[in-house]
Amino acid sequence: xxxxxxxTELHNPQSTKPPLDPHxxxxxxxxxxxxxxxxxxxxxxxxLYSIGKDSSVLLHLARKxxxxxxxxxxxxxVDTGWKFREMIAFRDEMVEKYxxxxxxxxxxxxxxxxxxxxxxxxxxxxxxxKTEALRQALDAGQYDAAFGGARRDEEASRAKERIYSxxxxxxxxxxxxxxxxxWNVYNGMIRKGESVRAFPLSNWTEVDIWRYxxxxxxxxxxLYFAKKRPIVERDGMMxxxxxxxxxxxxxxxxxxxxxxxxxLGCFPLTGAIRSNATTLDDIISELETATVSERxxxxxxxxxxxxxxxxxxxxxF
Amino acid sequence: xxxxxxxxxxxxxxxxxxxxxxxxxxxxxxxxxxxxxCGSVDDGKSTLIGRLLWDTKxxxxxxxxxxxxxxxxxxxxxxxxxxxxxxxGLQAEREQGITIDVAYRYFSTDKRSFIVADTPGxxxxxxxxxxxxxxxxxxxxxVDARVGLLEQTRRHATIATLMGxxxxxxxxxxxxxxxxxxxRFEQISHEFKELALSLxxxxxxxxxxxxxxxxxxxxDGRASMPWYEGPTLIEVLELATTRSxxxxxxxxxxxxxxxxxxxFRGYQxxxxxxxxxxxxxxxxxxxxxxxxxxxxxxxxxxRNAAVAGDAITLVLDRQVDVSRGDMIAAIDSxxxxxxxxxxxxxxxxxxxxxxxxxxxxxxxxxxxxxxxQPISQLDLKSGKWNHADELPMNAIGKVHLAFDxxxxxxxxxxxxxxxxxxxxxxxxxxTVAGGMITAKxxxxxxxxxxxxxxxxxxxxxxxxxxxxxxxxxxRREDAEVRRVTAAKAIEIVDAIDE
Numbered sequence: 172x173x174x175x176x177x178x179t180e181l182h183n184p185q186s187t188k189p190p191l192d193p194h195x196x197x198x199x200x201x202x203x204x205x206x207x208x209x210x211x212x213x214x215x216x217x218x219l220y221s222i223g224k225d226s227s228v229l230l231h232l233a234r235k236x237x238x239x240x241x242x243x244x245x246x247x248x249v250d251t252g253w254k255f256r257e258m259i260a261f262r263d264e265m266v267e268k269y270x271x272x273x274x275x276x277x278x279x280x281x282x283x284x285x286x287x288x289x290x291x292x293x294x295x296x297x298x299x300x301k302t303e304a305l306r307q308a309l310d311a312g313q314y315d316a317a318f319g320g321a322r323r324d325e326e327a328s329r330a331k332e333r334i335y336s337x338x339x340x341x342x343x344x345x346x347x348x349x350x351x352x353x354w355n356v357y358n359g360m361i362r363k364g365e366s367v368r369a370f371p372l373s374n375w376t377e378v379d380i381w382r383y384x385x386x387x388x389x390x391x392x393x394l395y396f397a398k399k400r401p402i403v404e405r406d407g408m409m410x411x412x413x414x415x416x417x418x419x420x421x422x423x424x425x426x427x428x429x430x431x432x433x434x435l436g437c438f439p440l441t442g443a444i445r446s447n448a449t450t451l452d453d454i455i456s457e458l459e460t461a462t463v464s465e466r467x468x469x470x471x472x473x474x475x476x477x478x479x480x481x482x483x484x485x486x487x488f
Numbered sequence: 489x490x491x492x493x494x495x496x497x498x499x500x501x502x503x504x505x506x507x508x509x510x511x512x513x514x515x516x517x518x519x520x521x522x523x524x525x526c527g528s529v530d531d532g533k534s535t536l537i538g539r540l541l542w543d544t545k546x547x548x549x550x551x552x553x554x555x556x557x558x559x560x561x562x563x564x565x566x567x568x569x570x571x572x573x574x575x576x577g578l579q580a581e582r583e584q585g586i587t588i589d590v591a592y593r594y595f596s597t598d599k600r601s602f603i604v605a606d607t608p609g610x611x612x613x614x615x616x617x618x619x620x621x622x623x624x625x626x627x628x629x630x631v632d633a634r635v636g637l638l639e640q641t642r643r644h645a646t647i648a649t650l651m652g653x654x655x656x657x658x659x660x661x662x663x664x665x666x667x668x669x670x671x672r673f674e675q676i677s678h679e680f681k682e683l684a685l686s687l688x689x690x691x692x693x694x695x696x697x698x699x700x701x702x703x704x705x706x707x708d709g710r711a712s713m714p715w716y717e718g719p720t721l722i723e724v725l726e727l728a729t730t731r732s733x734x735x736x737x738x739x740x741x742x743x744x745x746x747x748x749x750x751x752f753r754g755y756q757x758x759x760x761x762x763x764x765x766x767x768x769x770x771x772x773x774x775x776x777x778x779x780x781x782x783x784x785x786x787x788x789x790x791r792n793a794a795v796a797g798d799a800i801t802l803v804l805d806r807q808v809d810v811s812r813g814d815m816i817a818a819i820d821s822x823x824x825x826x827x828x829x830x831x832x833x834x835x836x837x838x839x840x841x842x843x844x845x846x847x848x849x850x851x852x853x854x855x856x857x858x859x860x861q862p863i864s865q866l867d868l869k870s871g872k873w874n875h876a877d878e879l880p881m882n883a884i885g886k887v888h889l890a891f892d893x894x895x896x897x898x899x900x901x902x903x904x905x906x907x908x909x910x911x912x913x914x915x916x917x918x919t920v921a922g923g924m925i926t927a928k929x930x931x932x933x934x935x936x937x938x939x940x941x942x943x944x945x946x947x948x949x950x951x952x953x954x955x956x957x958x959x960x961x962x963r964r965e966d967a968e969v970r971r972v973t974a975a976k977a978i979e980i981v982d983a984i985d986e
Binding site: 198 | 518519520589590591592593594596600601603615618619622623743744746747748752754756757758785786787788789797798799801812836848850851852853904905908909910912917918919922
């Protein structure tokens with residue numbers, strides 16, 4: 172057999188992108204493999220779409236995996252009603268541009284009982300508007316597999332999560348009783364009512380995500396780039412102050428700062444960082460010299476030791 | 489001059505001679521290296537991995553701060569946080585102080601990125617090690633310099649070898665506690681090289697290490713061990729090879745058929761061996777139909793070749809019946825197809841592996857029913873294979889697989905993807921074994937019934953020795969053994985001659 176160099180590729184004339192480096196290529200191949208396997212093995216898959224950078228990468232990989240067909244499952248967005256406005260605009264733009272099926276779900280209790288991050292505190296608010304809302308949406312859609320963008324490097328309790336992560340009919344995760352996962356052979360056998368969360372980005376790190384976004388020219392929410400924005404400081408976090416529902420507490424004052432976000436969630440619970448990174452290059456070099464992890468700006472992780480594991484056991488993504 | 493001022497002065501001097509250094513921007517020219525670490529808590533495994541993460545800056549300040557908060561000031565004597573806390577991610581483990589499962593860690597250098605499968609050293613180690621080793625390119629075995637090789641070192645090396653790992657690093661840890669004793673290190677590394685050779689492993693590097701002090705892990709330990717001139721652990725990892733299945737025949741296990749419209753029909757999957765290009769002739773298994781490749785489709789490139797590891801969509805030149813679970817393979821280098829295979833497997837669950845039970849077997853994208861007949865079990869202490877009718881949890885055994893429908897495999901030695909499988913218990917849906925194909929068997933009741941047979945009458949001790957050999961154990965099922973008195977044996981043999 173003649174020797175064939177792996178990079179002998181004919182470029183699509185419309186594409187100006189150079190081929191991916193072998194590191195990103197390996198991660199991409201693995202993710203596409205997982206997407207195809209889940210789509211083939213399960214009856215009703217869905218993709219959790221949080222609009223953040225990891226979701227953007229996940230969506231891009233899904234489009235690649237099923238090309239030239241369209242993405243063969245809907246995207247599910249659990250909308251707490253407290254997302255950044257730019258996130259919702261971006262979401263709708265993506266759905267339109269890529270011809271996607273979107274299911275957006277908000278827990279009706281939110282409106283009925285007026286559950287807000289301010290009135291109920293971050294822990295209870297997250298429990299109702301995210302965890303409970305997600306369970307409602309998964310039950311309503313009768314989804315037997317849900318793709319998520321979680322990465323093992325994010326948080327200690329994620330380091331042991333499988334790529335196919337088994338859930339009981341009430342969406343619980345039992346970390347002590349996970350199925351062994353060998354090679355890239357995934358066990359997708361479940362009973363009725365049970366489900367699997369599938370994590371194609373398990374082996375990616377935060378730097379990989381950014382380098383891939385850059386290499387693949389993937390659109391992301393502009394909040395990731397530094398810009399002068401109105402903020403207010405609260406509990407040691409800089410919160411974006413553009414939503415009229417954000418009421419200033421005594422002693423608080425709005426001011427403008429050049430900031431950006433490393434992760435995106437609900438705006439009252441997501442802290443900004445001071446940064447001048449206005450391009451992907453800037454973000455990547457900032458990251459390579461960063462001394463704190465990306466979840467540092469997340470209020471919900473700091474509630475208690477093991478807080479993420481607890482949320483996950485209860486069904487949080 | 490204070491220490492920082494000294495360092496600055498040194499920097500100033502070199503700054504004149506060297507061009508300003510580029511920030512560590514990484515276009516990585518290799519795939520991530522996957523490795524497994526084996527050793528027990530006592531050997532300092534958590535400290536070693538913690539040290540790797542710490543010195544490659546994979547741990548960020550807030551993670552270290554939450555470590556220190558959680559450990560309530562527990563620190564080691566160098567003022568570093570308790571690394572075990574960083575690694576033991578699950579609350580249950582933190583409470584019980586044990587590591588109970590496989591965890592994956594990520595770190596990188598300018599040259600390469602690494603994925604570490606971190607497995608517990610004691611309880612259920614076979615099951616967890618097998619899981620971690622299944623994807624690993626290299627194994628780091630850890631020993632305490634004061635203690636030397638242990639029985640568990642042999643076990644770890646045996647399991648890693650069985651799972652197909654061919655590169656080993658022996659980290660002789662706590663060398664500082666031997667006063668950096670060179671002869672001690674050389675003695676341990678010599679013993680290990682002999683052990684590795686007995687397992688058929690040739691790529692072995694032994695390194696004297698102090699994980700606690702960070703010597704010969706990421707930074708060299710020359711100041712304490714001027715006698716050691718070899719590489720640091722990270723240098724060995726940076727240069728290690730990732731496994732590749734590019735030299736064998738082309739294999740594409742079909743995951744799904746893509747039919748977005750009447751005009752397009754493509755077969756999607758990840759190339760599991762060899763390479764393919766338009767014009768190649770391929771065979772579809774198990775049907776045996778033949779076709780030619782017309783196009784390799786990916787999202788943004790029309791490729792003129794694809795190699796092992798690539799996730800592709802293949803278009804063929806004619807209408808053939810291909811569905812999920814089929815394999816598209818090189819016509820001149822086909823995998824084995826058949827109804828009976830020999831395999832080795834690791835039993836992963838408390839129920840063990842029951843003889844005659846019908847399991848689901850999944851290999852690549854193919855899932856089918858299989859009956860499993862245990863033949864022998866490996867005694868990890870002696871390295872011998874003993875006869876076994878069933879395999880308890882954590883056992884490594886040789887088995888016969890019998891299928892209802894054609895199965896498609898390569899030997900694991902040749903291809904770690906198409907030679908690997910898992911067994912799923914249809915009653916629980918749990919993964920109960922990981923397995924590796926060793927060979928195809930002639931159909932049960934096939935040629936052996938037509939062939940002539942030999943009756944041997946041997947002294948019992950000689951028979952026992954023969955039956956303990958691998959050749960015999962592999963075909964235990966083909967042999968009939970009866971233990972009789974010498975007088976009875978003479979009687980039987982005489983009866984044949986009559």
